[in-house]
Amino acid sequence: EVQLVESGGGLVQAGGALRLSCAASGFTFGNYWMIWVRQAPGKGLEWVANIKQDGSERYYVDSVRGRFTISRDNAKNSLYLQMNSLRAEDTAVYYCTRGGYSVWGQGTLVTVSS
Amino acid sequence: DIVMTQSPDSLAVSLGERATINCKSSQSVLYSSNNKNYLAWYQQKPGQPPKLLIYWASTRDSGVPDRFSGSGSGTDFTLTVSGLQAEDVAVYYCQQYYNTPHTFGQGTKLEIK
Numbered sequence: 001e002v003q004l005v006e007s008g009g010g011l012v013q014a015g016g017a018l019r020l021s022c023a024a025s026g027f028t029f030g031n032y033w034m035i036w037v038r039q040a041p042g043k044g045l046e047w048v049a050n051i052k053q054d055g056s057e058r059y060y061v062d063s064v065r066g067r068f069t070i071s072r073d074n075a076k077n078s079l080y081l082q083m084n085s086l087r088a089e090d091t092a093v094y095y096c097t098r099g100g101y102s103v104w105g106q107g108t109l110v111t112v113s114s
Numbered sequence: 115d116i117v118m119t120q121s122p123d124s125l126a127v128s129l130g131e132r133a134t135i136n137c138k139s140s141q142s143v144l145y146s147s148n149n150k151n152y153l154a155w156y157q158q159k160p161g162q163p164p165k166l167l168i169y170w171a172s173t174r175d176s177g178v179p180d181r182f183s184g185s186g187s188g189t190d191f192t193l194t195v196s197g198l199q200a201e202d203v204a205v206y207y208c209q210q211y212y213n214t215p216h217t218f219g220q221g222t223k224l225e226i227k
Contacts, residue, residue: 035216037164044205044207044218044219044220044221045156045158045164045207045209045218045221046218047209047214047215047216047217047218050214050216059214059215060215061115061215062115062215095163095164097163100166100169101154101156101164101166101169101209101211102166102169102175102176104163104164104165105163106162106163107163
């Protein structure tokens, strides 16, 4: 079964850091771009970042560039999002999704307290 | 960044009737070299991740009922739900994947009248 499972969310103070993980199974992880998308409580979807199959290209939305870093470990079938200098407006459910957007995890909630 | 604007923000339709949701991009998402529109539609129900319905503006993803259809090109797109069923109540999003960031519309809430 094709599956993505996020972990690492939680409550953190503003200015703090958190590292999200996404474990992939059921498909050849290294063949796909991978993406992080977030959704603030009661709000719409916001694309956050993506990373190429070999990690050689990474793109970010302006609001997180310089604070967040997307990375991957193809040997571990895992995607990561290192989030530094967190702000209240980063509070959201963070989803990982596979290139093509046909496979999504259930999400992990990040809450940043001010 | 490409701005995606959906209309309406919410919509109430009777069971069995047709629902139409519009999406407009601030610049064309049609890639001339392959004549494909880099536009997708998603359905999201409460407490669930988004579900891909349509990609390339009009291609249904595997397993998506044929009452869902997408149309349009360039900057103007439409998602049509024909013969609305109770399980279609959800928020629907369009998304462009022509340029990063792959921006989403603000969402359209579809309800039963």
